[in-house]
Amino acid sequence: MTRFWTIKFLRTILTLWFVVTFAFVVLRTSGDPVVALIGADALPAEIEQFRRQWGLDQPLFVQYLRYVGQMALGEFGTSLRDQRPVIDIIMERLPATLALGLVAYGAALVIGIPAGIAAALRRGRTLDRAIMAFAVFGFALPNFFLGILLILFFSLFLQILPSSGSGTLAHLVMPAITLGTFTAGTLARFTRSAMLEVLDRPYMRAAAAKGVPAWKRVLFHALPNAAIPIVTVIGLNLGQLIAGAIVVETVFGWPGIGRLLVQAVSSRDLAVVQALVLVIAATMVLANLLVDLLYGLLDPRIRGGAR
Amino acid sequence: MITRRTFGKYSIGVGALAFPGYARPLRAQGERPTLTVAVDNLWANIAPINGISTTTRRFFPNFYSHLVERDYISDEQGIELKPGLATEWSRDGKVWTLKLREGVKFHNGETMTAEDVAFTLGPERLWGEEPFEPRGKTFTAGFVRVEAVDDLTVEIETAEEDPFIPGKLTGYIGFVVPKAYYLEVGVDAFGQAPVGTGPYSVATFRSGEVLELEAFDEYWDGPPPAARVVWRIVPEFAGRMAGLVSGEFDFMVNIPTDQEPQLESYDGVTVARALASNYPAFAFNTRADPENNPLVDVNLRKGMVQAIDMHAIVQALFGDKTFHPDVPFNFPEYGDYYRPDMENPLPYDPEAAREKIAASGYDGQVLDWHITRQFYPNYEAAAEIMVEMWRQVGVNVRAEILDNFELVYTRPYHMMNMSMSTDFIPGDPYQPLWLDWGPTSSRATAQWKTWDPTPEYLAAGREFEAAITFEERQAAFEKLRQAWLDVYPGYYLWKSVYNWAHRADIEWIARPDGEMRMFGDYLTLPA
Numbered sequence: 157m158t159r160f161w162t163i164k165f166l167r168t169i170l171t172l173w174f175v176v177t178f179a180f181v182v183l184r185t186s187g188d189p190v191v192a193l194i195g196a197d198a199l200p201a202e203i204e205q206f207r208r209q210w211g212l213d214q215p216l217f218v219q220y221l222r223y224v225g226q227m228a229l230g231e232f233g234t235s236l237r238d239q240r241p242v243i244d245i246i247m248e249r250l251p252a253t254l255a256l257g258l259v260a261y262g263a264a265l266v267i268g269i270p271a272g273i274a275a276a277l278r279r280g281r282t283l284d285r286a287i288m289a290f291a292v293f294g295f296a297l298p299n300f301f302l303g304i305l306l307i308l309f310f311s312l313f314l315q316i317l318p319s320s321g322s323g324t325l326a327h328l329v330m331p332a333i334t335l336g337t338f339t340a341g342t343l344a345r346f347t348r349s350a351m352l353e354v355l356d357r358p359y360m361r362a363a364a365a366k367g368v369p370a371w372k373r374v375l376f377h378a379l380p381n382a383a384i385p386i387v388t389v390i391g392l393n394l395g396q397l398i399a400g401a402i403v404v405e406t407v408f409g410w411p412g413i414g415r416l417l418v419q420a421v422s423s424r425d426l427a428v429v430q431a432l433v434l435v436i437a438a439t440m441v442l443a444n445l446l447v448d449l450l451y452g453l454l455d456p457r458i459r460g461g462a463r
Numbered sequence: 464m465i466t467r468r469t470f471g472k473y474s475i476g477v478g479a480l481a482f483p484g485y486a487r488p489l490r491a492q493g494e495r496p497t498l499t500v501a502v503d504n505l506w507a508n509i510a511p512i513n514g515i516s517t518t519t520r521r522f523f524p525n526f527y528s529h530l531v532e533r534d535y536i537s538d539e540q541g542i543e544l545k546p547g548l549a550t551e552w553s554r555d556g557k558v559w560t561l562k563l564r565e566g567v568k569f570h571n572g573e574t575m576t577a578e579d580v581a582f583t584l585g586p587e588r589l590w591g592e593e594p595f596e597p598r599g600k601t602f603t604a605g606f607v608r609v610e611a612v613d614d615l616t617v618e619i620e621t622a623e624e625d626p627f628i629p630g631k632l633t634g635y636i637g638f639v640v641p642k643a644y645y646l647e648v649g650v651d652a653f654g655q656a657p658v659g660t661g662p663y664s665v666a667t668f669r670s671g672e673v674l675e676l677e678a679f680d681e682y683w684d685g686p687p688p689a690a691r692v693v694w695r696i697v698p699e700f701a702g703r704m705a706g707l708v709s710g711e712f713d714f715m716v717n718i719p720t721d722q723e724p725q726l727e728s729y730d731g732v733t734v735a736r737a738l739a740s741n742y743p744a745f746a747f748n749t750r751a752d753p754e755n756n757p758l759v760d761v762n763l764r765k766g767m768v769q770a771i772d773m774h775a776i777v778q779a780l781f782g783d784k785t786f787h788p789d790v791p792f793n794f795p796e797y798g799d800y801y802r803p804d805m806e807n808p809l810p811y812d813p814e815a816a817r818e819k820i821a822a823s824g825y826d827g828q829v830l831d832w833h834i835t836r837q838f839y840p841n842y843e844a845a846a847e848i849m850v851e852m853w854r855q856v857g858v859n860v861r862a863e864i865l866d867n868f869e870l871v872y873t874r875p876y877h878m879m880n881m882s883m884s885t886d887f888i889p890g891d892p893y894q895p896l897w898l899d900w901g902p903t904s905s906r907a908t909a910q911w912k913t914w915d916p917t918p919e920y921l922a923a924g925r926e927f928e929a930a931i932t933f934e935e936r937q938a939a940f941e942k943l944r945q946a947w948l949d950v951y952p953g954y955y956l957w958k959s960v961y962n963w964a965h966r967a968d969i970e971w972i973a974r975p976d977g978e979m980r981m982f983g984d985y986l987t988l989p990a
Contacts, residue, residue: 249671408699409699415671
């Protein structure tokens, strides 16, 4: 078991190192940070001073080593763009993204899974068709488009919700709907097909024959057996949630890390991008780890340690 | 029938039920309001020079004050200067003497002295070896000494006689900073929590989100009309529009030209415009880099200029909201230097264009035009039409729309987009003809440079720099412009238009420099 966890841990470190290196290479080869940061019309002398100040005059390899060294020590460095510690900038933005993500994700779970179960139980009927139509709508509609539609409807016509920003519960409604719709739609579809697969199994018929009430059969016999694919989708969708946040935060002016990432990339603010990439990668790795653990809880065969 | 408008009315009732907490606070009689401005962007750093940008220019004068002001209220072109933090200025040879306003307070309670002004304009901050705000060098060329003579007197000495110092002080370098606080916190921290002498002080600044200003009642020109001014980033145009129409915002910036009628159709919304002191343009790459660059031949460049019917393009894209300057550097904002009747040496004439292009020996090779995506309104649309006009006369241009300026600056290219301001010295043709094209400009020195100034241009430029009287300067300017026109290294498209929208019951005067002044004669709030 120790060996299993050691390998998992090393693999995680390796993944994060790959991610960080990849971000460094892509950013440095796609544009000069100095031009992006101090403007197109800066004179050569000004550019030189800036380069020296930030160590950008060093060979790329030296910059890379220094950078990875700092990362290993847990130092995220200083933002080139506003000269503040990167960790401060991220901590300032992280709560907003977490709040939005949790609400959107919570709503997606609460709506998506029951909707999927209901659709499976009413397979082929009107309810099933209606739910699946909404699900397709949910994951087929691009985030930015849905967001703008909501703004036009709720802010411009109805005038009941603020068009952007954060601060009150009312500000959270539209971004959360926009962000959660995709996940809810996906979850409903996966839950439906996973449930359909187990509803016809012999143990379900056996339970029915024993006289177990319908709600107990669904909740205690079918759902745990259908849970593995659902949990997998939940884990994978966490990535979608972060990717979606980039778009949703831009559309709604939500002050989270998604928009920070967009701003940092466009100004080649390497330190911020790297730190954010690391945060996002770590989140993904953690989510996958949690999914692995949940598999163990859900399925005794996996828990048995066959791996 | 429920129409769009009545639908809105009904739904407001529904909304009041749904979110009782979300309603604009009612204002008690006589109490000053909070104004909210929806902007597309703020800036990472809001120190006066390190923070130079179109987006910062909007709000800077609300918390920094200039030494010298441009008077746009009595003169549309703003050529007249009037006192700001400096009340008088006079020149004796190479030395300018500024008299400062008495009793001006900084937001931190300190009183402004000549020491602060000398530091603001001095080598330590702007033009020394390793200055705090290195871009200051561009705006302080020729400065050799800045000194506080007594509490309210400052002297500026320049290497050559420079009659234009007061005009230059209307720009970013004229925003006065408090020396002690600036040195105590350092330039980077200052850029996050700046202190100035303007009518509002900075209460909160989060660069990616919001800038909140608070009334500063000790402002030298009297208390400002609003209690707070909040500049909030709303990246999406639909969000800015929805918020303005619903009353959530009082002002918004940056309206796509084709969306103006939509906004104007709403009750309670006014669209404001101003012709900016700025011209989008393109540069011809006149150098043999790439080696086989056919644009090194001036005939091809002039032929291409004569193939463009720019008046028709401007009319199609902007209507009457702006214009195309027929002759480069003959701009109306140049006051006495402007000649409305000047003849265009290269008018639209496809026949003449074909002749010149044939004379150049151009063989039909593709010319790459690097353009920054969505940077100048309508630029891409105009480029598309120009490419077609050039095709008509046998020139093959490929407009490459690129994501950012780094890509635009990446060689090889034959043409590139740019824009140039005209307001560094109010009413004077110094910029862009000499400042932005001259021998020290990035256009002539950077890795991506597009031309090498000709000997004639350099000689005329030196004469222009040394000229003191209007007559001398005008003569030198005409010579300098002719030297530029002889080689035609670029082309000016139209005068930029800034636009804004605001609540219709607010009276507000827009300025061509893009400043959004929430005080003084520029803003009148409803009683």
